[in-house]
Amino acid sequence: LFQSREVFGPQHLVQPSLETEKPALGFSALSRFNVDSQKVIVDKHNDLRRAVNPTARNMLKMVWNLDAANNAQRWADQCKMSISPRVFCGENILQATYPQSWSDAIQTWYNQVANFKYGTGAVKDNAPIGSYTQVVWYHSYQIGCAVAYCPQNKWQYFYVCQYCPAGNNAANLSKPYKQGPACGDCPNACDRGLCTNPCTYLDKYTNCATLKELFGCSHSMVKEDCLASCKCTTEIK
Numbered sequence: 001l002f003q004s005r006e007v008f009g010p011q012h013l014v015q016p017s018l019e020t021e022k023p024a025l026g027f028s029a030l031s032r033f034n035v036d037s038q039k040v041i042v043d044k045h046n047d048l049r050r051a052v053n054p055t056a057r058n059m060l061k062m063v064w065n066l067d068a069a070n071n072a073q074r075w076a077d078q079c080k081m082s083i084s085p086r087v088f089c090g091e092n093i094l095q096a097t098y099p100q101s102w103s104d105a106i107q108t109w110y111n112q113v114a115n116f117k118y119g120t121g122a123v124k125d126n127a128p129i130g131s132y133t134q135v136v137w138y139h140s141y142q143i144g145c146a147v148a149y150c151p152q153n154k155w156q157y158f159y160v161c162q163y164c165p166a167g168n169n170a171a172n173l174s175k176p177y178k179q180g181p182a183c184g185d186c187p188n189a190c191d192r193g194l195c196t197n198p199c200t201y202l203d204k205y206t207n208c209a210t211l212k213e214l215f216g217c218s219h220s221m222v223k224e225d226c227l228a229s230c231k232c233t234t235e236i237k
Contacts, residue, residue: 030147031147040103041064041143041161044102045106045135049061049135050194052177055180055181056180057177057178057179057180057181058184058185058236059177059193060139060140060194060236061141061191061194062141062143063142064142064143065143065164066144068144068163069146071089071144071162072091072162073146073160076147076159079150081093081095084160090167091134092131092134093161094159095156095158095159096156097154097156097157099147099149099157109132109134109135110132110135110136111132112128112129112131115129115132118174118179119174133167133168134163136176137167137168137177138167138176138178139165139198139236140164142163142164144161145160146159146160165202183195186234186236188234197234198235199228199231199232199237201227201231203226203228203229204225205226208222208226209229211226
């Protein structure tokens, strides 16, 4: 059995259990320090991102981020079924009664696609979609995940993945990526349908593109607060 939660909305806290059985022998294989686990996590996300329907013209290829993994571990170790007080990164969380594989955990989040229609969002009122949209959010290209064993909990295995920069912009939740031919926005930086040219800067405001058009990057505010719009002309941002 397992349960997952999105990164936003009310959280249901699982009541503690007195069960104290030890984790299965394979639990250490799920560690954030295990290179094979890191590869499974990154590859699974990239496989799912390549397979989105409709196809994405600006979907970035994911890479492992150790800082995000360490942050995920710190939160997983709290054994609390709620979102962490993070700012820069998005987050998916899941609890299970057994140590399931990372591939299965990630697939669980992605399976919310059944509740989602591109351009519309949730197909039914209050249907959960946030875990899916974060998995396929186009510019969340750095991933770090961790798992903790929580013997005091009914759901003893706590999985956390953090996605940087954060996705799930509420204004664009129905369009987690730009629809179009795969790599349409990155024809010269493409790996099997995923873009490999992320912008390493961030805009402070959602209307930076408009500010750049109106005032130009020589304007002090635009220059300081719209770094992505000003410095990244061909990169995905």
